[in-house]
Amino acid sequence: MSGVGIWFVGARGSVATTTTVGLLAIRSRLAGHTGMVSELPEVAAAGLPSLDGVVVGGHEVAEGTLGKRAEELSAGGVFPPALATVLAGDLAAADERIRPGVVAGHGTQRSAADRVGAELRAFRDENGLDRVVVVDVSSTEPPAGDVPALETLAALEGALDAGEAPLPGSSLYAYAAFRAGCPYVAFTPSPGPRLPALLELALERGVPWAGSDAKTGETLVKTVLGPMFAMRALKVRSWSSVNLLGGGDGQTLADPDNAASKIATKANGLESILGHPVDGPLHIDYVPDLGDWKTAWDLVSFEGFLGTRMSMQFTWSGCDSSLAAPLVLDLVRLLARAHELGAAGPVPEFGFFFKDPAASDVHALSAQWAALAGWCARAGRGAL
Amino acid sequence: MSGVGIWFVGARGSVATTTTVGLLAIRSRLAGHTGMVSELPEVAAAGLPSLDGVVVGGHEVAEGTLGKRAEELSAGGVFPPALATVLAGDLAAADERIRPGVVAGHGTQRSAADRVGAELRAFRDENGLDRVVVVDVSSTEPPAGDVPALETLAALEGALDAGEAPLPGSSLYAYAAFRAGCPYVAFTPSPGPRLPALLELALERGVPWAGSDAKTGETLVKTVLGPMFAMRALKVRSWSSVNLLGGGDGQTLADPDNAASKIATKANGLESILGHPVDGPLHIDYVPDLGDWKTAWDLVSFEGFLGTRMSMQFTWSGCDSSLAAPLVLDLVRLLARAHELGAAGPVPEFGFFFKDPAASDVHALSAQWAALAGWCARAGRGAL
Amino acid sequence: MSGVGIWFVGARGSVATTTTVGLLAIRSRLAGHTGMVSELPEVAAAGLPSLDGVVVGGHEVAEGTLGKRAEELSAGGVFPPALATVLAGDLAAADERIRPGVVAGHGTQRSAADRVGAELRAFRDENGLDRVVVVDVSSTEPPAGDVPALETLAALEGALDAGEAPLPGSSLYAYAAFRAGCPYVAFTPSPGPRLPALLELALERGVPWAGSDAKTGETLVKTVLGPMFAMRALKVRSWSSVNLLGGGDGQTLADPDNAASKIATKANGLESILGHPVDGPLHIDYVPDLGDWKTAWDLVSFEGFLGTRMSMQFTWSGCDSSLAAPLVLDLVRLLARAHELGAAGPVPEFGFFFKDPAASDVHALSAQWAALAGWCARAGRGAL
Amino acid sequence: MSGVGIWFVGARGSVATTTTVGLLAIRSRLAGHTGMVSELPEVAAAGLPSLDGVVVGGHEVAEGTLGKRAEELSAGGVFPPALATVLAGDLAAADERIRPGVVAGHGTQRSAADRVGAELRAFRDENGLDRVVVVDVSSTEPPAGDVPALETLAALEGALDAGEAPLPGSSLYAYAAFRAGCPYVAFTPSPGPRLPALLELALERGVPWAGSDAKTGETLVKTVLGPMFAMRALKVRSWSSVNLLGGGDGQTLADPDNAASKIATKANGLESILGHPVDGPLHIDYVPDLGDWKTAWDLVSFEGFLGTRMSMQFTWSGCDSSLAAPLVLDLVRLLARAHELGAAGPVPEFGFFFKDPAASDVHALSAQWAALAGWCARAGRGAL
Ligand SMILES: NC(=O)c1ccc[n+]([C@@H]2O[C@H](COP(=O)([O-])OP(=O)(O)OC[C@H]3O[C@@H](n4cnc5c(N)ncnc54)[C@H](O)[C@@H]3O)[C@@H](O)[C@H]2O)c1
Ligand SMILES: NC(=O)c1ccc[n+]([C@@H]2O[C@H](COP(=O)([O-])OP(=O)(O)OC[C@H]3O[C@@H](n4cnc5c(N)ncnc54)[C@H](O)[C@@H]3O)[C@@H](O)[C@H]2O)c1
Ligand SMILES: NC(=O)c1ccc[n+]([C@@H]2O[C@H](COP(=O)([O-])OP(=O)(O)OC[C@H]3O[C@@H](n4cnc5c(N)ncnc54)[C@H](O)[C@@H]3O)[C@@H](O)[C@H]2O)c1
């Protein structure tokens, strides 16, 4: 397969910038594949596109340049400063392919969606790409409300035709992507493609997508520790979680409305794994000082034989963008392959990457891994 | 199936006492099954013997009584003091079935093994038991040296006939158990049944066994976190481990010779899971003050995308005997069933319970769970 | 000195019950003095009253008995169950001296205050006591609003005479205590004696008092670590704190209005010690499962030479009532001595015990210790 | 005061290099004073020399250059890479003033000491310095044995004259420094000036010195937490410590003989502070992967009122060289001032900086701070 493009929504954010730097660094043989799941044999077996020809573009509402963002991120320890310097030219070229994002209230949603769709098609055509995977790595939005116009595709089209603006920002991009025949990754907990109307649209257009909310740190750990307690018949009594982070993502989540989406996806998995509600707070706090580094602390209180009470605690010190970027590349490769093989709608086997796996109730990481490896083996044989 | 007996080697140790108290408490409906894997549906599917008819006996070299040990353990928070009080009568009855253990240097190993065998048969006959599972929960011994007499069963029999004493203490019990047709659990890292001569013997006598060294705390956590890093293609650079514990086990392991066995089994799994050697110390320290509670701290340093260095640390605060006791009951039930179904030699699918799984290279907990569940499903259908 | 009484507001709460059990246990030589600062030579030097003759009484609004509460607390590991059993008779006797607390809205505050005052005097007289120290260990209340009637004693007396109810619950007890000539300990962050009107009253009546909000755990640690960073010229950039607790106190603080008082007193000291505002969240979460045990986790991010960023984290696992009770006894002894020596108003040197030291800006523990030791030395010489 | 020189023993080690970079950066206004105690008002009050005129030289046995070492350290995150680049010229100039260190077995100790002394005097004269402070930041050596020749100065001189080699390496430098009239800082736990013969020599020559073993991380924390437990009458039952570090220091301490010195100085303070022996291991482990960053974990188990058992744990993640370098500058300034004021022998008030304070039994950090501030106030008035 040749000619894959990545189109970032949020193209100058921390994750998009780190992914772009990483892609360019790998292509220039300045970096290896650590953190890339798609290089593990069980996943590579799917017959994934090489990263060599991948072109990057995107939408962004913020000022600045990719080059400047790369400098800032490298100063914060996300990747070595030398990379930002060496890749400055390539980053400037990529920056030229970034278009202004959609700002709510500027024109109708119908016209905005048309514009986005046209830009996606232009990117595909101008770069001679077989397919373009749209990746939403923009700021987390609040959960969607209950809006009738989002319930069916017909209702949605009617509302857009009527000049209404029923779509959350992330969903507008998903709508445009699906209409342009672009596979989609919902890397954030924003509503994105998860509205009934858009579920319909993706199937109708035969476009595969994956989501939501990448599982990169504390939640990742929960989905291996939770099953451990379950497999050992130990009773988890409370599980308290604290996430401290700075950066753009932290700033966005400092607004409780935005954080509501993230807290919902984070809380999700544990109760499903344990099979019962679990007490304990789940905090996400903005600590500007911490920059792109997140520190999470979890306290698990559990009960064993004869009622004996024990506990476990862990501290995770991770660089969020560095954990996210290789997964973005993995998902782009996997969705390009899924598209090539004719998959449509949410791919449940890609739940391995997400806190809130679409079309799947499986949260335990090892079960997700087995499902992913199975999909890749089938894809390798050319038949899903 | 009816009539199962448990014969403890180390019958008044912390694990044996807690198991005995737990068994009696469950039978008297004073306690539930938290921590018992054999009550989970996937494992119960094997058709396991009930705990109701189980009789307990054993060997012990230490003074004191089960009742006294139960009081001490409950004062240390291992189980509620009320249990020790209520079950005092039953504990006294169990204590009557404890025989003096084998002390090195008192008589020949041949005569000691004969005595142990006779006592096992007497216990089975007097209590009308179908089968007796021998569980080694005695003090950890040093690793076995390279002794020619342990290499083949013929060499061993010859040496014993010649009045020699080639067997480590734990292996003498395993030898006697196998000759008496008793399934065996190597709950400790001691040599026990893992000598070539005894591997032969178990097969010859058609006796199943499981081992070695139960996986109850820090190592358990390692076998879910290790695979997490591997599945995410993150490179573990160092993994440092500290285990602080008091109690009888802590005291035994304060001797570096004894600790050598434990350190070997603990280190084992991680490198196998990650596929490469991992730097970092592994300490086991005796801190009398901590009693039966173990605190373990692990620091994992890992590398992600573009070489970014991150870390994770955890602290495990567990009550070792409380974590071990339900697994002893699980293993007794599973081995009784395996024996009933004609299994012989080490059962690789029971590796789920152990740090150093006999006849298996699988250390990742979820893979072990899948193997165990598979065995149980087959056992439930009556054909391994 | 002889004849000291303790009068608890919240007499069947966790702290009051643990203190009462401890006092009785010490008197019966069933327990030692661990945790009692007043037994350290520098403090004992003040010439403090013995605990032998101390009589306990109090107000309480909750049902139940001291004996029952003691059983519950001991089941939760706050003290050995045997103590609750052995001291059952003494606890029942103390329970007889507990009077119904003041419930807002039942009658006027004037009449309630009169009733409380009469009960304090009756307790003193009936038990032939030289002095009675009132200790507020009742549920934390919200901060007081800006109420003109609380600004001067004259305004307050006028309002009470007019049938108004301007006093927060805790302050009503303080008002009654001062009028009855009783020294007072504000163990909680509730307004209590810290209103201008009551500051006047205490001085007018010549009564010493101490407060507010005992420093028993995470905040205690902060007041030694904070000065460490300051003395080493290291720049604290953020300090994030999480407190997880169950029990009655946890339940009360689950209400954000009540928690506001505690959060204010907890945040207080650090900025004063470091001399600049410090970023980072301060959470207090109710996790019922944890009972009377509190787990606190703090992450300190700091900057050193040449801008290098480092961090420190700690986890505190403490039993709050067990940490509080000996300090209650210390404060009773110290205030009795202060009263005997004629002190009036807040005693700044007792700031050692508090998160929000009255009449003092000193938060660093070692500086507080020096002040306390100085006061005790002077008291020992009989002249403050 | 003008004209101070620093002479490093171990001039291209991590601490010396970081100190040199820092000194040059401060002088070029590229860095501030974070981490420098001598800039706090209580210490600056002593009237300390400015850093502006300070010249650096030293002895070193390793190959390489200061510039190269600075690059390596900055790549490891010890300071910003830009500093190494900008200061390359100044570092090269400083490197020219580094002389070959003393290698055991090359020539007699008498001749080596004479050579070192001559080089110290040459450095002082060529740079027109008032005084030169020698700072031992070379690799930690094993503890000194019991050697009669080290017991008195006369015996030492006799042995040296006789061509013997009784001096540990670090002590040879101290001997030469004292004879050249140079104040001395024993930043390491090596024997250095702490031999009876050298104590005599320092007094005889009227040279002040300070030591031993700078207190920069986990031990620093111990000396504020230990007093906290003591001031609250809480009984520390065990204190377990683990130090994981890479770098040159870590490599040196991987040898148990060298580590013996460090373990002795680290264990020292806690028991002195608490007034009783404390159980628990103290590990120092070499984990190359961690580079110049040390992670230390401590578990403190303590007992409170009525025997209740609680615990506290902390993790310290510090950059050792970054913590050490500003203290080196502080000590140089303080010793220069002490020398100017005529102090001789170990200065007990400088114990604030050390794990094993010479001529002092005070380990609690706040008491040490009070002593240091007192000394500085007296120095400020010109009379010690
Ligand atoms: N890093 C991780 O580990 C991780 C994991 C899971 C989810 N996520 C999610 O990924 C997203 C990106 O994270 P980040 O750290 O890069 O955040 P960021 O704040 O650095 O980047 C978000 C970018 O989106 C842009 N943006 C906002 N609204 C837009 C719009 N309407 N159109 C186009 N661009 C828009 C912003 O200007 C910004 O540049 C967040 O939603 C985050 O929650 C990240
Ligand atoms: N508790 C856990 O979580 C766990 C996990 C894995 C392995 N283990 C192993 O289980 C074993 C038991 O642990 P424990 O905490 O009960 O230790 P323990 O010291 O309390 O008990 C061991 C008992 O074995 C007895 N014993 C020693 N030599 C004997 C002999 N030759 N014959 C008969 N009895 C003998 C001792 O007298 C003692 O009563 C240890 O080897 C330990 O390493 C325990
Ligand atoms: N335990 C500690 O370490 C610690 C430290 C600092 C402050 N405190 C404070 O001490 C107080 C007591 O803590 P606790 O754990 O014992 O709480 P608790 O909930 O167990 O006890 C409070 C008691 O006060 C009673 N009460 C409530 N309103 C009353 C009223 N109007 N009159 C009389 N009694 C009343 C309640 O019924 C309850 O029995 C809390 O305010 C807490 O914040 C405790």
Ligand SMILES: NC(=O)c1ccc[n+]([C@@H]2O[C@H](COP(=O)([O-])OP(=O)(O)OC[C@H]3O[C@@H](n4cnc5c(N)ncnc54)[C@H](O)[C@@H]3O)[C@@H](O)[C@H]2O)c1
């Ligand atoms: N960094 C801290 O926080 C800290 C705290 C207390 C003590 N220390 C001590 O400071 C010393 C230096 O630490 P570091 O991290 O710089 O170690 P390092 O290994 O990086 O540097 C030591 C240097 O000493 C040199 N050296 C060895 N023997 C010598 C000799 N005979 N003459 C001259 N030079 C010699 C080595 O070649 C090396 O360059 C160590 O002893 C360490 O224990 C450091």
Ligand code: NA
């Ligand atoms: Na104050």
Ligand code: NA
């Ligand atoms: Na000393």
